[in-house]
Amino acid sequence: MSFDQRSLTSNGIATIVGMKSSADDPSFHPTLQVLSVKNVGPGKSGTGGDRFRIVLSDGVHFVQGMLATQLKYMVDDAKLVDNAVVQIKDFMNNSIQDRNIIIVLNLDVLGQASDRLGDPADLQAGGATPRPAAPTSSAPMYNRTNVATTATPAHKASPVKSNPYSSPSMNPYSPSKSKSNAPIVQGATPGGTPFTPISGLSLYQNRWTIKARVVSKSDIRTWSNAKGEGSLFSCEFLDSSGMDIRATMFKEAVDKYYNFLQVGSVYTISGGRLKVANAKYNTCKSSFEMTLDQNSQIQLADDEGEIKAQSFDFVKIGNLEQMEPGKNVDVIGVVQEIGDVQSLMSKKSGQELQKADVMIIDDTGCQVRVTLWGNQAVNAQRDLQVHQPTAFRRVRISDYGGVSLSGPQASFVEPDVPETEALKEWWRSQGSRAAPVKSLSSQGGAGGKMENFNDRKKIADIKNQHMGGGEKGDYLSFKANFTFFKKDKEGGAWYTACPNKEDPCRNRCKVTQTTDGNWQCDRCQGIYPTCNRKWIFSGTVADDSASTWVSLFDDQAMTLFNGATADEIFQQYENQDVYDSCFERANYTEWVLKCRVKNEMVNEESRTKVTVVRMDPVDYVAESKNILAQLEKWQM
Numbered sequence: 001m002s003f004d005q006r007s008l009t010s011n012g013i014a015t016i017v018g019m020k021s022s023a024d025d026p027s028f029h030p031t032l033q034v035l036s037v038k039n040v041g042p043g044k045s046g047t048g049g050d051r052f053r054i055v056l057s058d059g060v061h062f063v064q065g066m067l068a069t070q071l072k073y074m075v076d077d078a079k080l081v082d083n084a085v086v087q088i089k090d091f092m093n094n095s096i097q098d099r100n101i102i103i104v105l106n107l108d109v110l111g112q113a114s115d116r117l118g119d120p121a122d123l124q125a126g127g128a129t130p131r132p133a134a135p136t137s138s139a140p141m142y143n144r145t146n147v148a149t150t151a152t153p154a155h156k157a158s159p160v161k162s163n164p165y166s167s168p169s170m171n172p173y174s175p176s177k178s179k180s181n182a183p184i185v186q187g188a189t190p191g192g193t194p195f196t197p198i199s200g201l202s203l204y205q206n207r208w209t210i211k212a213r214v215v216s217k218s219d220i221r222t223w224s225n226a227k228g229e230g231s232l233f234s235c236e237f238l239d240s241s242g243m244d245i246r247a248t249m250f251k252e253a254v255d256k257y258y259n260f261l262q263v264g265s266v267y268t269i270s271g272g273r274l275k276v277a278n279a280k281y282n283t284c285k286s287s288f289e290m291t292l293d294q295n296s297q298i299q300l301a302d303d304e305g306e307i308k309a310q311s312f313d314f315v316k317i318g319n320l321e322q323m324e325p326g327k328n329v330d331v332i333g334v335v336q337e338i339g340d341v342q343s344l345m346s347k348k349s350g351q352e353l354q355k356a357d358v359m360i361i362d363d364t365g366c367q368v369r370v371t372l373w374g375n376q377a378v379n380a381q382r383d384l385q386v387h388q389p390t391a392f393r394r395v396r397i398s399d400y401g402g403v404s405l406s407g408p409q410a411s412f413v414e415p416d417v418p419e420t421e422a423l424k425e426w427w428r429s430q431g432s433r434a435a436p437v438k439s440l441s442s443q444g445g446a447g448g449k450m451e452n453f454n455d456r457k458k459i460a461d462i463k464n465q466h467m468g469g470g471e472k473g474d475y476l477s478f479k480a481n482f483t484f485f486k487k488d489k490e491g492g493a494w495y496t497a498c499p500n501k502e503d504p505c506r507n508r509c510k511v512t513q514t515t516d517g518n519w520q521c522d523r524c525q526g527i528y529p530t531c532n533r534k535w536i537f538s539g540t541v542a543d544d545s546a547s548t549w550v551s552l553f554d555d556q557a558m559t560l561f562n563g564a565t566a567d568e569i570f571q572q573y574e575n576q577d578v579y580d581s582c583f584e585r586a587n588y589t590e591w592v593l594k595c596r597v598k599n600e601m602v603n604e605e606s607r608t609k610v611t612v613v614r615m616d617p618v619d620y621v622a623e624s625k626n627i628l629a630q631l632e633k634w635q636m
Helices: 012-017 069-076 252-257 317-322 374-378 418-431 460-464 554-560 566-570 576-586 620-635
Strands: 031-041 051-057 061-067 084-096 099-112 209-217 221-225 228-238 244-250 266-270 273-276 288-292 297-300 328-338 342-345 352-361 366-373 389-398 404-406 410-413 474-486 494-497 511-513 519-521 532-542 547-553 590-602 605-617
Touching: 012 031, 012 051, 012 061, 012 084, 012 099, 051 069, 051 099, 061 069, 069 099, 069 273, 209 244, 209 389, 228 252, 244 252, 317 328, 317 366, 328 366, 328 418, 352 374, 366 374, 389 418, 460 474, 460 605, 474 576, 494 511, 532 554, 532 566, 547 554, 554 605, 566 576
Parallel strands: 061 099, 244 288, 366 404, 547 605
Antiparallel strands: 031 051, 031 084, 051 061, 084 099, 209 228, 209 266, 221 228, 228 244, 266 297, 273 288, 328 352, 328 389, 342 352, 352 366, 389 404, 389 410, 474 532, 474 590, 494 532, 511 519, 532 547, 590 605
């Protein structure tokens, strides 16, 4: 792809310098050229790895910037080099020594230009800047408060530069929409230095003190690998501005502070190290997260009531279906059922985990399953109460088993929020006597929820709607008949699986037969006298619009064959009539299928693969009622 000056966003540099962050205009993603990338080494502390200074250009002007540490891999992988053309996705604007420095937090590399595009000049030559004039007072930076002084003939005071990180409005989660850039001053330290609000923290501050409440605290986790072993835990602090931030402590700091920090108590914290928050794992509102060590100063503070006990952004259970899986939300509902604690083995760590499922419902009439883990699961029967409104903070939405929620940071029985009283009244007046309008979570997770009658599609929609092009594939449900099975694979329509029921195999990994007749698994390195056979084959299905090939695996095949396992049919495999009859009975049967559609490259050719993830027999009584209901709607 070739680039010229017209490829760059006109007036992009002046616009980006005039903004405080991408939060000012989330739709603004300028295309710019990176004129140079320079390694400036680690920070003053000597930790944190190399940092990179970049120069951004729109072909007319250029400005200096810094690359956020999470983008360092782009330089290491030679994706971001001199003259690269990029699209800026997220940034912050910082003022240092009367010059604007653009902190690039996220970008996409569009390609590489052969040379510098245009003849750009320094936008801020001579210290000029198009940014709005700063207010007469600004936020404290490095624990100082800058105050504009009255000019005298002997000394003319310079206007005070505003620290962009101290403005609550630069953070999209900030509850304050004040026009002032001054921070929310939460009292002062014993030395008289004002507390820094969490919304005012920045990577360029090395001295700050916050006053905040602990709103959640994780269990202690341990690790052991080739580099050593240790422990860690994290907690979340909330200050009076409504902003929260995650803090993590390791090893010695765990021993020192884990028991000292109690959920609900207020502390002053200083001496931590800040970094840009990893949005994949950090759900707090602050753009940063902190690391505290044994030398950090954490002191118990007076609770003067200016900091809320909790901050929630509730989502109605009935709206969860419209939200993207993987998103973290706050929910509140009446507890209907608390399940028993179950144990399972982690696939990644091999450690035993505890889980418990809790079913909740709210005034939308929808219920959903919340899965608790670890100590929360073990203590669920003690801490939670059936028929009581309970809030779950920062639960992750999953599409496993329909819509379900998992891993809340904390749960609160009857929290002091207006939603609690509203739920109590609804439960007393009608909720306790009414059946759920809809259950978002299925009892079993296999294949997820099946779409209702009105949401079904046709096989032709796979092609007509260009399904399968996304990274994770697309899902659809349709009613169809099986018309053919590809069953004549050598050895049978199955594969040989490891008989080990425990991790890491769990009866799924393929095994091969050795010369002595035993079966060897490369995954668990085990050798076994027998194996388990699992169904795997393909077939065709058809409806009144089209037909398509589909792949079936063990769970779906057992449903198709009325529970017959591959091992059972293998015992009679030598009798070809028995083997063939198994498929003949299933042929031309009608099912409601849920399938995953994904485009895959086979021999450098794109092919659409359709996999059956769930199949239900047709309930003809329900089908008839649904059809009649649709006809009535058309007649109205």
